[in-house]
Amino acid sequence: MMEILQLVLMDMFWSAIPAVGFAMVFNVPKDMLKYCALAGALAHGFRTLLMQQQVPIEWASLAAATLVGFIGLYWSRKHLIPRPVFSVAAVIPMIPGSYAFTTMIAVVALNEQGFSPELLQVFIENGLKTLFILAALSFGLAIPSVLIYRGRPIV
Secondary structure, eight states, X not given: OHHHHHHHHHHHHHHHHHHHHHHHHTTOOGGGHHHHHHHHHHHHHHHHHHHHTTOOHHHHHHHHHHHHHHHHHHHHHHHTOOTHHHHHHHHGGGSOXXXXXXXXXXXXXXXXXXXXXXXXXXXXXXXXXXXXXXXXXXXXHHHHHHHHSTTSOOO
């Protein structure tokens, strides 16, 4: 139990750094950077905790992005700042870079070495995992707004 707690806390610490970095790139006001760091840490820590409980990364990413969406919705109302200020920067550390990189390496290898079933398998597995994680992050951020603002007219 202590190993999981230590893993989650370290994961939260290291994921807060890129969340703040991307928030700075997006010109988030300085006093809101702490909220971006907290949201990024909570999201990535929650995803890691779910993955330690044998939840697949795609579903864990969906749950973590939904959590960030609700937190961002609350903070946006509280501080009168648009929701993406908090939520987009918090989700950035969960972008599946290693899976996307492995997919592109497989594409290059298929081009250079020719077709092989093993390379095609690596390409399809990592490509689909990347696609599903990105879709989970997108839908997870959208779910809270759809649920909360569902009955309101567009205009």
